[in-house]
Amino acid sequence: MQTSLEKILPSKVVLAMKKCLNFEKLYEIRLRTNKPIMVNYGGKYFVLSTFGIKETIDDDAFIVGEGVINDIVVKASDYSLYAVNEQICAGYLTIRGGIRLGLGGEIVWDGGKVKTVKNFSSLNIRVPHEIKNCAKRVFNVSVEPQIKNTLIISPPGAGKTTLLRDLARLAASNAPIKNILLIDERNELAAVANGVAQLDVGTSTDIISNCSKEYAFESAIRALRPDIIICDELFGQSDLVAIEEATLSGVKVFASVHASNHHDILAKKGFENIAKKRLFERYIILSSKHGPGTYDAVYDENFNKIHVF
Numbered sequence: 001m002q003t004s005l006e007k008i009l010p011s012k013v014v015l016a017m018k019k020c021l022n023f024e025k026l027y028e029i030r031l032r033t034n035k036p037i038m039v040n041y042g043g044k045y046f047v048l049s050t051f052g053i054k055e056t057i058d059d060d061a062f063i064v065g066e067g068v069i070n071d072i073v074v075k076a077s078d079y080s081l082y083a084v085n086e087q088i089c090a091g092y093l094t095i096r097g098g099i100r101l102g103l104g105g106e107i108v109w110d111g112g113k114v115k116t117v118k119n120f121s122s123l124n125i126r127v128p129h130e131i132k133n134c135a136k137r138v139f140n141v142s143v144e145p146q147i148k149n150t151l152i153i154s155p156p157g158a159g160k161t162t163l164l165r166d167l168a169r170l171a172a173s174n175a176p177i178k179n180i181l182l183i184d185e186r187n188e189l190a191a192v193a194n195g196v197a198q199l200d201v202g203t204s205t206d207i208i209s210n211c212s213k214e215y216a217f218e219s220a221i222r223a224l225r226p227d228i229i230i231c232d233e234l235f236g237q238s239d240l241v242a243i244e245e246a247t248l249s250g251v252k253v254f255a256s257v258h259a260s261n262h263h264d265i266l267a268k269k270g271f272e273n274i275a276k277k278r279l280f281e282r283y284i285i286l287s288s289k290h291g292p293g294t295y296d297a298v299y300d301e302n303f304n305k306i307h308v309f
Contacts, residue, residue, distance in 0.1 A: 001097040020052035029125040036061040098128040098191030135166035152256040154286035159293030172202020180205040181226035183216040217242035
């Protein structure tokens with residue numbers, strides 16, 4: 001992870017980070033043209049400066065010069081923006097180690113579709129964290145005495161991807177053996193490079209990367225015959241249709257969605273139908289109240305609270 005960051009960031013920024021940061025506590029690096037560099041460190045935002053991190057902006061803060069963000073994106077693409085243009089059109093770029101770059105810039109349209117993004121002006125570098133056994137506290141509510149369709153509800157940055165990754169690892173490493181299909185849309189759950197997962201997602205896990213959930217669900221249920229499908233960030237009607245079809249086919253699903261609580265879920269378009277049909281049997285609520293990965297509560301399919309942490 002650190003090596004991947006060193007390859008794309010300016011050397012003076014890397015040196016400053018090495019001096020003052022424990023990379024295990026680094027969650028995000030945010031760059032905006034002509035603005036100071038911000039880092040999410042331990043769940044709180046700071047300004048990165050020559051001498052460390054600070055809560056206020058002063059003269060030694062690193063300011064992002066014009067062209068710096070574009071240079072980082074070019075390096076992250078292995079000097080071939082064309083080769084990764086499909087990801088860029090979707091607003092992100094994933095590099096080795098599961099590090100995801102969220103992109104801001106000028107959208108170029110062609111015939112009602114996004115052709116590319118140019119003149120990059122914002123960058124959110126999200127750093128994944130592999131915290132083994134972080135899912136142990138909720139593992140049993142999803143798999144015992146039988147596997148239950150589980151939805152993790154979490155605001156951005158509260159640890160849902162880390163939790164999903166560990167759920168995959170635990171589910172694929174415990175007896176009896178279960179076949180897990182991990183749909184890694186943005187290649188940040190398993191961080192596959194050259195066909196090899198760089199993050200531990202379990203011994204009996206199959207991985208499909210860089211594709212839509214709709215495609216993965218349709219092609220993989222028959223081809224790979226999973227017992228559990230795991231995917232991140234449900235969004236849009238096509239994702240919900242894929243989830244419903246999978247559960248009706250007898251496959252169990254662990255998934256996540258951006259929201260603050262179960263009330264927000266019921267207000268999301270399409271989710272009210274999912275809740276009405278009781279497709280998910282467990283809802284795990286995460287927050288950042290005591291840092292990323294804070295467990296709040298677990299609800300059953302009727303939104304009855306069955307566990308409080």
